[in-house]
Each structure stands twice: as structure tokens, then as C-alpha cells.
Amino acid sequence: MFGKKIFTGLLVTIVTAGFLAGCGGSAAKNQPVAKGGDLYSQIKSSKETKIGTEGVYAPYSFHDESGKLVGYDVEVAEQVAKKLGVKPVFVETKWDAMIAGLDAGRFDVIANQVAVTEERKQKYEFSNPYIFIHGVLLTSKANNQIKTFADLKGKKAAQTLTSNWGKSAEKYGATLVGVDGFEQSAELIQAGRADATINAEVAFLDYLKKKPNADLKAVETTKEAIVCALPVKKGNAELVKDINKALSELQSDGTLTKLSLKYFGKDVSKN
Numbered sequence: 001m002f003g004k005k006i007f008t009g010l011l012v013t014i015v016t017a018g019f020l021a022g023c024g025g026s027a028a029k030n031q032p033v034a035k036g037g038d039l040y041s042q043i044k045s046s047k048e049t050k051i052g053t054e055g056v057y058a059p060y061s062f063h064d065e066s067g068k069l070v071g072y073d074v075e076v077a078e079q080v081a082k083k084l085g086v087k088p089v090f091v092e093t094k095w096d097a098m099i100a101g102l103d104a105g106r107f108d109v110i111a112n113q114v115a116v117t118e119e120r121k122q123k124y125e126f127s128n129p130y131i132f133i134h135g136v137l138l139t140s141k142a143n144n145q146i147k148t149f150a151d152l153k154g155k156k157a158a159q160t161l162t163s164n165w166g167k168s169a170e171k172y173g174a175t176l177v178g179v180d181g182f183e184q185s186a187e188l189i190q191a192g193r194a195d196a197t198i199n200a201e202v203a204f205l206d207y208l209k210k211k212p213n214a215d216l217k218a219v220e221t222t223k224e225a226i227v228c229a230l231p232v233k234k235g236n237a238e239l240v241k242d243i244n245k246a247l248s249e250l251q252s253d254g255t256l257t258k259l260s261l262k263y264f265g266k267d268v269s270k271n
Contacts, residue, residue: 050107077111083246158185158194
């Protein structure tokens with residue numbers, strides 16, 4: 001995440017690497033994911049891929065009014081899986097356990113705004129980026145003490161503890177108040193239990209669509225965009241290669257742009 005999470009849609013690797021957030025099924029479906037280069041073979045053999053995602057991080061991965069799992073990351077992963085010729089199976093997981101779930105083989109890939117960092121690149125194979133997002137510093141409308149990221153020093157920031165956004169808040173000197181997702185961060189700020197949060201700009205705008213009278217304001221935006229991609233375990237270069245091919249085709253045929261406009265009102269698939 002990024003911000004939670006900067007940072008969920010790619011699938012046979014993405015699909016394999018991340019399209020299984022859901023679950024159910026036979027005992028075979030619940031067996032640990034194969035390690036290393038065996039993963040792609042297992043995905044092609046089972047014709048499905050397990051994808052880790054939160055399911056509570058709108059507009060990336062969430063449930064609509066009917067209860068269906070939807071979102072930009074979800075639909076991107078579905079389209080990638082389709083290109084790979086496999087069924088996406090989503091496994092919903094809290095963000096702070098997401099990376100550990102990939103390590104443990106609970107899913108093949110993650111489609112949930114995973115930011116590409118040098119540290120993560122040492123341990124995982126990443127697809128090409130499918131979204132570029134900016135972060136915003138949010139606080140209550142009446143708060144006049146926090147105007148810049150530097151003002152977070154000594155303040156309480158509501159963040160998912162292992163997210164890039166959380167690490168950014170710590171870098172500026174904030175004390176973290178752990179949350180499960182963006183909406184909880186927003187609620188804690190409005191309840192006076194936290195001073196601020198750093199999160200994805202599009203997540204904030206989506207929140208305002210649902211709660212236009214929310215007591216929140218954005219006081220600063222990051223200059224650099226966070227790059228998000230689909231991670232899988234090291235040793236799965238062939239899978240990543242096919243995922244990248246799928247993403248390239250989705251970019252060329254306008255699918256990624258269409259999904260961006262659907263969920264964000266602007267194209268976030270390009271830098």
C-alpha cells in the first residue's frame with residue numbers, strides 16, 4: 001500500500017500472483033502456493049490464481065452495495081488473469097498481514113496498491129507499474145497547526161502500520177495510531193483521536209463522494225508519485241513476463257485508462 005497504503009488491479013502471475021482473494025473451494029485450492037519457479041506451472045495447471053487484496057480500500061479494492069468485490073485493482077487483476085487464461089481467486093486480507101501472506105503462500109500475487117520500493121525489490125519480483133498515485137496530508141478542518149508534512153512532528157497520525165504512508169508519517173516524526181484502513185483513519189481524525197493521516201489522494205476524493213460533509217481537509221500533496229505494481233515471489237520471472245505482456249496489452253487497448261476514469265475520474269495508469 002502506499003498509503004495505506006501508495007501502492008491494490010495481473011494475473012496469471014498477477015492472477016497467479018494475486019487473484020485469489022476470495023476463497024472457498026476444494027482442499028486442493030487451499031494448499032500452499034508452490035515456491036520459486038514452480039508457481040507458474042501450478043497456476044497454469046490449476047487454471048486459477050490466488051490474489052491477495054484488502055476488500056476495504058475504496059476505490060482500489062472494496063465491496064459495492066450488493067456485496068460484490070470491486071475496485072480498480074480488482075478489475076485490473078481480473079483482466080490480467082483473463083489474458084493469462086486463468087480464473088482469479090481473491091483472498092481478502094488485512095494490509096498489515098498482506099506481505100506476510102504472500103511469503104507464506106496464501107496467495108500467488110497481490111493486487112492492492114503495493115508500492116515498488118528498493119527494499120521490496122530485494123525480495124519480490126514486480127510487474128510493470130499499473131498505477132501512479134500522489135499522497136495527501138489530511139487533518140480536520142479546524143486544525144491550524146498542521147499545514148505541511150513537517151508539522152507532523154510530535155503529532156498522532158492514523159496509519160496502517162506497515163504501509164508506505166505510515167513509514168512516511170514516521171519519517172516526519174509522527175507517532176502512529178494503528179488502523180485497518182483509510183476510513184478508520186478518517187474516523188479517528190474526526191473523533192479527535194488522531195491529528196492527521198497521509199494517504200492516497202484518490203482514496204480521499206472517493207471518501208468525499210460518499211461523505212461530502214466530512215470534517216477533513218487536505219493541506220499538502222506529495223510532489224512525487226508513488227508507483228504501484230503486482231508483486232510475486234522471487235524466481236518467477238516467466239510469470240512476471242506474461243503479466244507484463246498482459247498489462248502492456250491492457251494499456252495499449254485503452255482498458256487501463258477506461259478503468260482509471262471509472263474509479264478515479266482521471267487516468268492514473270500513466271505517470
